[in-house]
Structures are given as structure tokens and as C-alpha cells.
Amino acid sequence: MRPVTDLARLLISCPDRHGIVAAVSTTLAAAGANIVQSDQYSTDPEGGRFFLRMEIHLEELAARREALEVGLARLAESFDMTWRLTAADARKRVALFVSRQDHCLLDLLWRWRRGELPIHVACVISNHLDLEQEVRAFDVPYHHVPISPETKTQAEARELELLAGRVDLVVLARYMQVLSQDFLDRVGVPVINIHHSFLPAFAGGSPYGQAHERGVKLIGATAHYATADLDDGPIIEQDVSRVTHRHDTRELASIGRDVERVVLARAVRWHVDDCVLQDGNRTIVF
Amino acid sequence: MRPVTDLARLLISCPDRHGIVAAVSTTLAAAGANIVQSDQYSTDPEGGRFFLRMEIHLEELAARREALEVGLARLAESFDMTWRLTAADARKRVALFVSRQDHCLLDLLWRWRRGELPIHVACVISNHLDLEQEVRAFDVPYHHVPISPETKTQAEARELELLAGRVDLVVLARYMQVLSQDFLDRVGVPVINIHHSFLPAFAGGSPYGQAHERGVKLIGATAHYATADLDDGPIIEQDVSRVTHRHDTRELASIGRDVERVVLARAVRWHVDDCVLQDGNRTIVF
């Protein structure tokens, strides 16, 4: 990837009104920052909500960041902004959750090793032992946290302990356990899940079985932020692949795996590049 | 399109067992017919159901068809076959139902005029007058059958009267009225509908509104046989188009129109080419 020293990303959302871009860009120019890339979106220029993502270049970013933040904080107050500034070279620390299926997990690990995914893989957590050797070959810690209906509370407590203060993102790379509301409340970082269907079609279990039963001509996958409402969180990315009557459920699953891993990889990439903002239950992907 | 004289299509379904293809092809060879194209599918070689579509060439088909049918009938008895033989040059007579949106209707009429769609357009039936002039330019009769909750029974009776004995297929080209179970029972020919979503997602009304609300990243269209269970009939074809957070409901509908017309045109083409067989609520598209 490109050298990212002195690059930062500024994410802003606020009620839409006149002069936001002028005010932001003037603040940036005053701090010596150059706008390298800018994207914006308004749900409605009259009374809607405004979203902005800028990539900025500021020489000696580390040293001059505080001054910039003071300027932005002042601006934020007058425009009622929610904002966030992240250095492009600050890799997000990611925990990967997985059960037994390896395709999404390996795909993320490969991309990471190849330099396509600018993250730090903090650890893999699994309720099974199957993939331990595979993961250790990448020099990544593998935590086995078995889980059963009876031990769910303790298992999640153990997971939270493993994550505490160590990760910026959790990715469910075909983790076949439902996370409790309590876990989601306490984990304190975004959780991205890959669902093996084109949501909202075939929510719930066995989506490929459902797809075969219904006789659809395309199957898909959906990456979304996990929320208490299973399969109902904000969608980040989706894609589909063409199938025919000849494919049985097993073959649909096999074709689907190719879609799942690409969709999840895109969603993770966009998230860690700070390209995804949330607007209620919808996402804005810049 | 290619000259289709002396070409016929043979469609067969029966319980799967050994020797079906040998028996069929021997019967055809005995009758002097050459197999030009053949497709087959079995839901399960052990105890499943077998489906076969053959394109055959038989010189002087018209004169020799009866002899061939006698042979096929004999065969059908021993294999418990459902079968159908259609001459490729026997164009199916089609009635197009439409409300106010012109895109699917015009697309079908234009393909027909270009010679891409080997049908005979018997008539257009609409509950509105909007598209009358447009349709008449294609030299196609336009029947205006207004419909309201109070007049639905009479309107459908009028439609059945217009269709009786005159069509082999009804295509709902964005006809925004729900056909009654009684109509479907009595019409006596297949009915193909285009639904403006990727079913089973967003069944029912306002699918583009639902899609916008849910924040999906792809929108789609589904052509299916109409059944009493609205939006639940066997799916013939589906496709999707990529969208983003920037597209409002109106723009989703505009993008969707391009998908709808192509999906419907494919489904109609495959149906009139006798490529679609039904297996319960699923289709086999050869």
C-alpha cells in the first residue's frame, strides 16, 4: 500500500446547513492540512443530516495533530458535529471469531499477510479447535473458547476478557454462535458479521437450504454490523452469484463461499479505511 | 431467428430410472427424427424425478408428426411420462397486461417487432388508457378494462372473455392489480409476472421503498409464474443491479426498471421456447 505517513482521515456528521465544507476546509487550511480526497452526502439538503469524509495530508502530523484537533473541536461546537480524526498509519487491531469453516478466516489472513488489508490481527477466537494449526502458521494467537447453552455466559465473559482494551474491531468470520445483547453492549467496538444470504432474504439458519427450497436463481452474501436484532444490522456490502436448478444445497454453499469471503473482505477493508458511516440502520460507504 | 421449419421440442418428465434416454432416442430415430439439442436433469438418480428437453428435426414434420406421437404415447405409458411435443414454428399467442409504467411493455413489443421474441402478441389489456396510442403504433389491439375494488369481479370476467381461446400465455408487464384465485383457475394458460425486487426479499408493495429503508447494496427483479400465493410462485429468472446510499427510492426505481425489463424479456423468451419446466414450486430452465 501507499506510504501513509502524515495522512489522516476526518469523519464528520452533523445537521445539514450552509457553509459546512467552507468552514471545515478553512479550518484545515489554517492548520496547514491539504485535502487529498473528499466525499460528502446529505440525506436531505433541507433539514437532513450531513456526512463528510476527508483524507488530509499534514506534514509532521504527530506533532501538529493536537493543534488541528483544537480547531476541529471549536468548529464541531458551532455546527453540532460528531467527528473523528484517525491517522492512516494507525492500523486497527482486529479479533477474528470463527467456528469450523475456514474460508472467510483464511481469506482475511492471506490478504493481511499479502499487505492488502492494513490491520493488525490481534487474535483468533474460536469455539472449536479445528483451525488452530492453520492460524498459528500465521503467527497469530488462537484462543479456544468452547461454548454451549449452559456455558454461554462464562464463555462470553472469557471472550470479553481476551478482547478488553486490545482490539478496535471484531470480525465474525463465519462464527456460528449468536452473540448476546450483553456481549454487544460490553464489547465496546464495532462487530462485523458475514451472513450467507442476500439479506433480508433468508435470514436465520440454513440460508442455502432455504435458497434451494425457494428455487432462487442467484445466491448472495451480506456483511453487516452485528446488532441485537440478529441479521438486521446495518448492511455494509452485498454481492451475489448466479446459480441454476442443477445446484443442490451443498453446491450452493460451495458457490456461496466465494461470495462470502469477497464480501466480508471488502466490508472489513472499507471499515478499517474509515469509509463507513452509520445513519440509523443504513450505512454510508464513501 | 433461424429457420424453424420441421423443428420440434419434446418435453418429458417422469420418475427417474434406467434407460429413459435410450428409449426416447430410439423412438425418435425410428420415427426418422434427429436430435439437435438435448438437456436433462434428475432431482435424484435414485428415486427422483427426471426432466428432459430435446430439440428434434424431422423432415416433413407436419405430415409425420402423428406417427411420432403414437410412438411417444406408447413410450410414455411404460415410463409413466408426462410429455409434450411442440412445433418450433408454432408461435405462442400472448396477452400483455399493463397498468401505467411502460418500460416492460415497450421492451417486449420492441423485441417482438425486431424479431427477437418469437411470439404473436394477441392483445394488450390495461386498467388505464395511458399507453393506448403507444400500443396501437405496434398494430396491437388495446383493451381498456378499468378495475376498482367494486368492479373487480366483472373486470376479471371481461378479461377472461377477451382471452378465451385466444392466448397461450399471459404476461403481467407491470400490471399493478392482484389477480384473483378464481381468475388464475379459469384462465387456463400460464401467467408470468415481473416483481420489482429480488424475491423473497421485499415481497408485497413498494419494494423499492422497502429496499431503500433496509439500506441494501443491490436491488433486483424477479420473473415468476403467478400463483394464488402472491409473489410466491416458481421463479423463472432474477437479476440485480448495484446501488449505493446515494440513491433515493425514486432512483432505485429508475435503476430497477432496467433490470425488470431484461429479466422479464428473458423469462418470456425461455417460456415460449419451451425451456422452462416446473418441479413443484421450483423451475428447471434448460
Added chain:
Amino acid sequence: MRPVTDLARLLISCPDRHGIVAAVSTTLAAAGANIVQSDQYSTDPEGGRFFLRMEIHLEELAARREALEVGLARLAESFDMTWRLTAADARKRVALFVSRQDHCLLDLLWRWRRGELPIHVACVISNHLDLEQEVRAFDVPYHHVPISPETKTQAEARELELLAGRVDLVVLARYMQVLSQDFLDRVGVPVINIHHSFLPAFAGGSPYGQAHERGVKLIGATAHYATADLDDGPIIEQDVSRVTHRHDTRELASIGRDVERVVLARAVRWHVDDCVLQDGNRTIVF
């Protein structure tokens, strides 16, 4: 489409350097204009070229436009900018050139009539009479300008006469004549062409024949600005469709028509919405 009163689009390109967005947005804010949408791209933040497209809202645009333009002109001087301001409600006047194939032409005319394409269709010019009646049904003037190797110079002179001062864009909607360098020099407005292949594959004549010969598994279409180097101008949009060994050249052409008309419609839409900028032989499509 949305009400576009008081909306304008500002297109800028200039050498990249610090502070461009701040300067532009400050100039706009000073003029009372609100930035509704903004896209930017730099070929290289160090020494590259910067491209910007903004949608702005300025109440009483007509009355206040001149003042804004004075500010922009001043700005342009200090940043060495090429710039253009267009009112969103100023529909571009378009001439459609066509030979005998109707699919691209009709598709554009339908979209225009349906309100999907914010243009004014000034006229259709054809070297054949085939589509005259069809075009007149849309209340659009149809000019028949036959052309042969011997009459090419006079024919193009006649075409230039018909266009002079009357159009902002020429669209070659499957016009099968090569425009001379002289015509392109003198026409004074952009010319968009649709080529029936995925350029640079199968440039020149009979692309579907070439595609069949080569046995490709996808066929495509390319909309590009016409230049003296035939099939070599800047590409605006491309798309493809899957094919198999079963499709002969005739069927490839039929499948290809669906791709051509959608690709051309997108390119025209983006051009008239002022979304396309040129960077040498490449396009930037915002």
C-alpha cells in the same frame, strides 16, 4: 427528476496544490452558495492534476450568477484553473445520429420521454430512412442525410449545417459511418459513440464476428468520446454480458444490443449531468 431550480454544477481542473478546496468553498460561501455534493480526484497529490465537481445551491441563481462567476474567475487566475459553471436546469440540446439499428436510439428516446434523461432532443440525423416514422412519433425532427464514399464531404457539410449553434452534444447511437477528422474539428461539441465491443478488444468492424471467432466468454460494449483515432477515444462506460459456445454471431449481436443500449444511456446521462471530465485519453466519472 428532482426540482433543479437554483442548482448549479461547478467543474474545475488545475495543477494540484494545497488549499484548493478551501479557496473554492470560501469563494462559494462568500457568494451565498451552499455545497450540496462534492467530488474530487487528484492524479497525484505531488505535482499531479486536480479535478473537482461540486453541486451547489444558490438562491436566485439567475440573478446572482454573474457575481459568483466574477469570484470564480478571480480564483481561477491564481490557481491556473480551467472551470465551468452550468445551471442544472439548462438541458443540453442533443442530436442523435443513427443508421438502421433502432435499439440505442429508441432506448434514449424512451428514457427521455419517461423523464429519466434530462436533455432536449434537438433532432435525429440518419443516413437511412428506416427509422423516420418511429422518430416522428416522438415529435422529433428527422433529417435524412444519405452518405456514400463520393458524397461524404457534402454530407458532413450538410450535417454541420443542421447542427450549427443548435446542439450541445452529438450522440452516435449506432451510426455506422466514420466521422472525418474535419467534421470532429468543426462540430464544436462533444461526440459520444457506442462501440459494440469491450474496447480495446475487437476494435474496428464486425466486433461480434471477431468475438465469436476468438471464442470469448463475455461480450461487451463501450461508450466513448469520438476522436480522430477511431475506437480510441476516452472511455466513459463499459459493461459485459456472459455468453457461451452455443451463441452464434447473430445471437451475440442480440445479447450485445442489451448491453449497448444500457451502456450508452449511462454515458449520456453522466455527460449531461456534467459528471465526466477528461484527463488526456482517460475520463474521470464523478
Added chain:
Amino acid sequence: MRPVTDLARLLISCPDRHGIVAAVSTTLAAAGANIVQSDQYSTDPEGGRFFLRMEIHLEELAARREALEVGLARLAESFDMTWRLTAADARKRVALFVSRQDHCLLDLLWRWRRGELPIHVACVISNHLDLEQEVRAFDVPYHHVPISPETKTQAEARELELLAGRVDLVVLARYMQVLSQDFLDRVGVPVINIHHSFLPAFAGGSPYGQAHERGVKLIGATAHYATADLDDGPIIEQDVSRVTHRHDTRELASIGRDVERVVLARAVRWHVDDCVLQDGNRTIVF
């Protein structure tokens, strides 16, 4: 994958004429074989070439295969057939050639380990050492055969020695050396290559650089049989991915990798399933 005992695939090509399918299916029925799946294609029913692929089930295939082959040989003589019978459970032995890029290689190894690719990976041959450890983790022999302009002849001789009698297929999984005509003549098995462009566009070196230069809006990959005419062999599969002006050559390559690995995996799968026949420089993929 499904149990494949007693399943075989019959591939036939011959001049097209009446009665081929009847003769074949009667021969099969006489031998006690059941046709599970059948696909056929004729370049032209009048004087063209006929291609047939059948999946057949024959109990105690191993014991009864010889008798079946006698019958097929007799048939082949009267119809001037080229034919081949392969047991579905006879996994093809595959050598994978690779240079430094791991994505295609890992994808094939991983699919193989998952049971998605019914092959036996005989060995990996590379002109570099980079991927040795990775490959050994799959328990696959890794042969390092360095190659330079001066040592090319000896290096290819060494490769042929490693392959001799041990493989049924060579797959070039991003092997960046051009194989000599002599190598191709002597290797004696099919060679599948993945080219990182949508051929025939951007044949030769640096296709992503060429694609960026030309400003295309889609990039692709092509799997084809390697022939003496570099990048000109029969195409097995192709696919594309959408790109924009924002993607530089490096990013095009990254996006392209996802297309390459899927296209190559499909081509290899279809080849080892005996689904691909050659008709001059075109392929028939059943």
C-alpha cells in the same frame, strides 16, 4: 463431493449426422449403463461437428468397463468418432507452476484441501523459493527450478523430467515465464494458464498497466489452454470486475487478483471434470 464410484464420463466428438444420440444411448443401455447427465452441441446440424458429454452410471464399472469400451470402439468406427471414457473417481494428477504471487496457488491448494477440487496435487514447481514453506504446509512437494535466459533450456528439461509420467495436467498459477514451443510439444498433457486481463485486450506484459493507461472501466482475467502463440490459446473462462479512474495500477492488480483466482479455479474444475472440449481455437464448456 458426491460419491463417484461407478460413475464415468463419456466424451465424444464426430461429424454431425442423424442418429448419434440414439446409437450412443443404445450402446450404453446394452452395456447396462444409465445416463445421469447429458450435454451436446453441434457447430452446425448440416455438415458441422458434433460434441457430446455424458455422465453415466454403471454398476461394477471397473469390472465391466472393458466390455463397454469394446462396444464404444465399434460405434466410434461407424461414426468416425473421437472418444474418451474416464472414471469419475480417477483424480487427475496436477502440477502447479508458480513464480512469486501466491493468490492463485493458495486458492487452488485450499480448494483442494477443502474437497472442492477433485484432483491430486502432484507437486508445485517454481522459479523462486518464496512460497516453499507455504506449499510444504499442504504436504505437497516443492521443486525449485530457477530459470534465466541462459539456463532456460536446461530448466525446462529439468521440469519435463519432474513431470514425466507423473501428471495429467499442468496449471500455470501466475508463472511468469514463457514456456517454449519445445516444452509444450513434449509435456504431453494440457497446460492451463491464467492471464491477468480480459483477452484479447491487453495481451502481453503488464496488462494492469495497459488497462490503467487505456482508462478501461472493467478489468478482467482469462483462463486458457497454453499454446505456442502466447495469450492466444483456447479460452476456457473469463470474468471481470468494475474499476474507476481512482484505481491506480497497483490497485487494479489487487482487484484483479480476486478475479484471477476465481477464474482459474473454475477453469481447472471444469477441465478435471472433463467438461471442456476443444473445437479448433474455441472451447466448448458443458
